[in-house]
Amino acid sequence: MSASRKVVELFYDVLSPYSWLGFEVLCRYRNVWNIDLRLRPTLLSGIMQGSGSLSAMRLLTAVSEKDLGQETRVEKLSRELWMRIWNRDEDITQPASLSEAALKAGISRQEVEELLQIITSQPIKDKLKSTTQEAMNHGAFGLPMTVCHISGKPEMFFGSDRFELMAHCIGEKWVGPQPMASRL
Template sequence: MKQIDFYLDFLSPYAYLAFETLPVALQGLSVQVRYKPVLLGAVLREHGLRGPAEIPAKRAFIYRQVLWLAHEHGVPMDLPAEHPFAPLPLLRLALACGAGPQPNRYICETVFRHVWRGGADASAPERLQQLAAELAPPRDPSGEAAKAQLRANTEEATAAGVFGVPALVVDGRVFWGLDALPMLRAYLEGDAWFATSAWDEAPRRPSALDRKP
């Protein structure tokens, strides 16, 4: 059975859509998915990247696109009242709820839907209190254990080559984004392309931009 690490941040609409559509994408395959919350901002900083919502024109398109993608996939979705927002309380809450170091699918589903359904403010204190009451975490979300696990997940993700979310990692291969789910399935089904040199050779092209004038 293949193990898939699904790196996610509840802040990301694409992570929400990938999470909701993943059961269909993996239907019939023998896999185990481990859901690992990470701090997207830290992942982006590690690679010198700006958040998509920091670029006004890109932000406008992303919100239109994710609503279209939700419509296309039949996934209920409402933009939260404010976005982006600080996701740390949600990430730590999810990690504090797991029976082990990581949250299960139900916990992630509950948090994702808190953000992406209903159009309310995802970080409103009263809503966060209601969510915590619903999930009843056995550990303190503001405690050191949850904070340490989030740091560990984020460091693990960047070490694995993750540069954004959603990212699904299996056998050391990173599949990034909602639109990579068909590619992931093809790999898991044993598509012969992955046995060729294409995967390893493709990124070895020299960049003309690196040449000194």
Template sequence: MEVGAMDAKTIRVLLCMDVGSLYSWICLVLLLRYKERWSLKLHVMPVLLGAVHKLTGNAMPSLVPARGRWLGVDMERNAKFMGIPYKGIPSSFGSASFNSMYCQRLLTAVALAKGYDSDDLFKLCVSLFESIWGVDAKHEVDIMSKNFLFLGCSKAGLTKEVTEGYIQMSSQETVKQLLKENTALAVKHGAFGTPTMFVRTKSAGMSNSLEQIGDQDLMFFGSDRFEQLAFMLGKPWNGPFPSNSKL
């Protein structure tokens, strides 16, 4: 396959993400901005970043002292460049209370109920990202509490009744197991962190059940590979703010 020569009417992008990763937020927002422009069939697959690291022997960047000190600067610069309303690293970041498991289970429940390509899932992802990373960094955010999950769902436009249903569903073994399977699937095909994108250049749907990632899918890691992605797909890259963006 010749670099830059790909062309397809519809391109499927499967984004493996975790709301505990600011770079996953940046990646999702950019994909949403380019969704129509690039004719993307976007699917979001929640995974557990901590489990990805454990399965691959990887570690949080903040655990490397020099990189950890740089992380805050890099996040702030990226957020400003990408136009993301980032307010700073939460005070609980790096502690045991900064565990995205319940958020990821909630997102998995929505994906199971509405589809990995549903607007409800996209909106809730953005809402949770904003609720974690878009508030005053000095404000303590308990992302493991039901109140936090309710607030995120409310900001996403979900009713109280619908939210209660999703939260209840997120505690079911079916959802817990699906999140584990999705995480293992991403790792099996090369993921070692988030965000990770698997890109398929042939139109392909994705049902509410787990779909295999194909060997023909291209993997991209990080939120700073969009120029390469555009080049590989033969698509125009117009920076973080394409003219027809509504975000």
């Protein structure tokens, strides 16, 4: 393993099942590889028109902005939103559904109410647009898209099947989608 931590950004949308795969693998590897994983909620419809995740991605953006530098709640809420839409075929567009997801992710009822109030605010809209534009500036044409920062230079990887290439790029070892299982 290399000594200095590498920054790895994951641009994703909970509407994308492939983003979910990439998200889970990178979350597993964050402590195996020497990386600083930064979760970047991005609006897929800003890259590919027509998705239904705007409210969910604004909620994730609001949590991310509130928790600057702390990815734990964004990670838990992202996972809960994926479980709702892709595992239980539940809604992720209505306030009641978003509230339920946030509560299951461990966010207090009072804070959920506050977050739902700000998801339509201009600063949250602007932040999500900005993150989406940043992904497009890196060359995104879909999600998930991961950017590894190596010696100040960004390297972009598209899809949830590029982990072996990513590992090589950051000087780490890829041992499959469940790194802890390979250590047993």
